[in-house]
Amino acid sequence: MELIKYNKNNSKIIIKKALAVLKNGGIFVFPTETCYGIGTDATKKSAINKLYSYKTRREGKPLSVVVADIKMAQKYVEINEMAENLYKSYLPGPITVVSKGKGKVAKGVESEYGTLGIRIPEHELILDIVKNFGKPFTATSANMSYLPKPYSIKALLKNMPAKNLELIDLIIDAGKLPHRETSTVVDTTMNSLNIVREGQLNIYKKSDKKSILSAQTESAEETINFGSMNMLKYIDEPLSKPLVFFLVGELGGGKTQFAKGIARCLNIKDLVKSPTFTILNEYNYKFGERRGKFIHVDTWRIEDINDLETIGLDNYFSVNNIIAIEWANKFSNDLKKKIKKTGGKIINVIFNYLDDDRRAIETYE
Amino acid sequence: MNKIKITSKNKYKEAIILAIDTSCDDTSVAVLKGRRVLSSVISSQVELHKKWGGVVPTIAKRAHQDNIEKVYQEALKRARIKEEEIEFVAVTHGPGLAIALEVGIEFAKNLAYTKKKKLVPINHMEGHMLASFILNSKGNGAIALNKEGTVFPALALLISGNHSEIVYAEDINKYKILGETLDDAAGEAFDKVARMMNLGYPGGEIITLLAGRASSTWSNVASGLEERNERKPLAEVAGRLGLPVPMMRSKDLNFSFSGLKTACLYKIKNLREKYSEDTKWSYDFSREFINAVSRSLLTKLSKAIKLHPEIKSIIIGGGVSNNKYIIREVGALTRKTQKNYLIPESKFRSDNAGMIGIAAYYNINNLENWLEGKKILELDRKPMLRL
Structure with missing residues (x-):
């Protein structure tokens, strides 16, 4: 030496x-x-x-x-x-x-x-x-x-x-x-924007889908209301299968606000905060005779579909549960397969920016 | 009455406490002797055997039982403590990701029940709250008290990747959340804005580094902490054209960082279009972003202090308080109030098990809060636990 x-x-x-x-x-x-x-x-x-x-x-x-x-x-x-x-x-x-x-x-x-x-x-x-x-x-x-x-x-x-x-x-x-x-x-290898975009294009060709609701919201409050409106549409249906919202849009698109709206409709009093860090937040809801869980998921930090299994997401795809998944498009095909097996219903919610506070939001089955 | 028992004469003041935290991305285990942290090990620091072969997803690894055993053994080894010397096992039971919490709780329950130790369930946020009371292995701590020496009642500003809270602490275990984030946490805003700037993950630290290259306007504020740069400030983010300070006009003590996130998205788009290849805009922008977060935190903290003039101390906790710009301003504000300023040593600000151990120390000594025998088996995870 x-x-x-x-x-x-x-x-x-x-x-x-x-x-x-x-x-x-x-x-x-x-x-x-x-x-x-x-x-x-x-x-x-x-x-x-x-x-x-x-x-x-x-x-x-x-x-x-x-x-x-x-x-x-x-x-x-x-x-x-x-x-x-x-x-x-x-x-x-x-x-x-x-x-x-x-x-x-x-x-x-x-x-x-x-x-x-x-x-x-x-x-x-x-x-x-x-x-x-x-x-x-x-x-x-x-x-x-x-x-x-x-x-x-x-x-x-x-x-x-x-x-x-x-x-x-x-x-x-x-x-x-x-x-x-x-x-x-x-x-710099994680959640590359390119892949996310490809996912959106492949999966959500609007022409194939039946539009349920669409809105131009002008504030976070209006996005919350629109979320409630969407939830309300399904709450009276006798759901014997899980209901899953795929929330798709850029950072700051209003996905968490929409989830707040779902929770508001479900009479959840807890504060619904972004699940980015914990990945999955669980709330109990009670609506009339219906009781179940509202599961708010964010896959932004997740790189591998197996991670979603590890956090136990699969167990939540059950009767009366309502699940909202932010960035669902990252694992769209895998998630669809899983949900199909349980007979659950998927609602796609697409968020687009118009300008500062305005968002165009469309939902498809 | 409210005097914290720093020189506690209780019989557990030198107890060996094993502390476990699995609420976050890492598995952390610490060993304490009284308030002294003898060892604090985080899973990413420990070499794990290549048992699974091929690709192992991060979260799967975190949730893996093997992981915690290794971290535990390493923590004992570094502390030079044997398993039979442990008297208390402290574990985070919430808030956090359910499946991750379970790993720590199962391990703690098993150890406590089979080896006849006392189990102390701890709220992760109480850990952040009390992290300033930690002493290092030599018995030195970060806490500085004024002459009166009384800590409580206190206000705590707890800011991390998952939380932004202002908490009123009447005493150990008597907490009330005065304000919290309605959407994204402060640390989360850093990572998301870094992502918008195409800076990878986690990007919070990079934003802070970039901010160090900001032009003189911000450097002056920074009073010599970073290299001087006499470039003209970027008009698009300076002064009135800067980013909005979130919740400035709201009367309550809540935070919200999602609006700032949206404002950043637009600003970044415009700056990108205007400067295309030249990314120097990111220096001033980063500094302005930190400034907006910092002012939001400061505004609410000073509001809380005005509402509660009786408090003796201001307590800081959480990984975001490692940001030098934010902590400098919080520090300046606190010193003006002449209250005690309690801030943990840097490594105990972000998630760690040492803070779970110190919270256990006070739960044991001041409140005799623990579970024994069959009661141990009843402990369950509480993913949405609040202070």
């Missing part, structure tokens, strides 16, 4: 030494604008295995890798509009952008879900190394598993077992780094 102190004048030598280590599949410790990182060739299997003898792998989490720029990133991950936006506004900088990987790095670098974190540190020396190397290297923090993030080499080496120390080939010591938080990790 070699330790070399970094100053403004010896960057050329350091770059040369770092490249030699990388090319041999070795690992090196380097400074970033946050804490010290540990790097090794992200495309070389033996190098990654060596890294995992140094620190254990965290299941489900990709390793992040350093690249020089968006162009290099594009070779390894699929950069969608969201990711591109982040690269433009904030990189180089302390953000790790997670995208869908192209499988071009060594096994164990991408997560089990095929995602990869990209980092472009705001650190000239590191950018120079990666530019010269022409390939990504790992950017995980230099500490061993469960230890604090290191901001100085002294802190890093304190109490380090010999068998870990032996694995490090080079340490670039830039002294004590300012104590800046580690990079923020943003996942």
Whole structure:
């Protein structure tokens, strides 16, 4: 192991030494604008295995890798509009952008879900190394598993077992780094707008559907009223099967307000709040002789249909229950199949913006 | 009467408390000795065996029983405490996602019943409320009291991804919600607006980072916390053209962030069209967004203080209070009132089991609230539980 102190004048030598280590599949410790990182060739299997003898792998989490720029990133991950936006506004900088990987790095670098974190540190020396190397290297923090993030080499080496120390080939010591938080990790693979839009187009061709009600609401209060109106239409039908509202529209479209309307019609006194965080809220209702549950679901944060099973949604598709699902279009086909099995009825509610407070809302069976 | 028993002479003041929270996305377990948090482990920090193979959905993993056992073992290990030393098992019984709560409750009930420990059911929000009373393993805490040293009655501003509440706390376990969000929570507004800006999930932190690059108008307000940027402020979000402050004119103490969300959607659309490729607008916009959220919280908090001049303290809790812009303004307001200012250490502001443990500590010592024997088996989840 070699330790070399970094100053403004010896960057050329350091770059040369770092490249030699990388090319041999070795690992090196380097400074970033946050804490010290540990790097090794992200495309070389033996190098990654060596890294995992140094620190254990965290299941489900990709390793992040350093690249020089968006162009290099594009070779390894699929950069969608969201990711591109982040690269433009904030990189180089302390953000790790997670995208869908192209499988071009060594096994164990991408997560089990095929995602990869990209980092472009705001650190000239590191950018120079990666530019010269022409390939990504790992950017995980230099500490061993469960230890604090290191901001100085002294802190890093304190109490380090010999068998870990032996694995490090080079340490670039830039002294004590300012104590800046580690990079923020943003996942850009989740609920991509494109997929959501495709879903809407495929499923809700209006010509195929029978319109029940439509309205132009001018305020949140009117959207609530329209929700009540829709619920009222079904409340007198002797429903022996669950009734499910698919609420479909952009963020801020009025979906939660509509659900408030359903609850109001069902005499629910509890405050109906957005279920985005809890995913599923459960209320008891009583309307005349009818008693059941009103289930308010938001799939915005959900990536996988199996998650809906896990939260127990299937159990709620039963007699007298009324279910409103925000972003139902994300899992439209699967949900339809499930509901069909129970003989339940689906009401599609589509929200469109007109302007600030005005919404065009249409419901179809 | 209202004096909180910080130097409690009760027999449980050094009790070992195991605390569990599974109300949120993570499984969290903490071990406390009295008010001291010896260890606090969150599932995402623990390596789990690749038992399932292939893709494991996040929520499925959270709901998996195996997960909690691992986190539990890790928490004991880090605290250097053996299972038989645990005297109390505290667990969140609400509010939260039913199926997730169940995991924690079943585990806690099983442990308490079979190993003959006392079970303390805790409201997640009481955890946020009392998180400032946590001491770290060395016995140091974040709480600063004035000479009088009396905490209650107090007002609490609890702001997280799932909650925005102003609570009147007459004493431990005597709480009344004065105001709350009618739709989206403050933290949720951050994530949703970040999504509109195409910033990924969770985007709340990114908005705060972007705000750090705002032009001088906002930097001046920020008084040196971020890099100075002398660019001219973006006319579209400055001054009167800025975003509406939600619920400014409402007389009650409730919050609503869905209107702000809609206003953001329009503003973002316009700014995108106007600047197309140049995304620098996002810096000033982010700062203005935080400003709107912050002013909404501040307006209602000061209203509540005026309505309740008798309070001794202002208590802060919840992950949104980790936002440096928001907390700076809340802090400034509180200092002006000369009340006690109780704010948890940063890591105990967002969801964690340490706060469940400290809430249990006061339930045990001040109220002797716990379940024993067969009573333990009766505990059920309460997804919509309120303070």
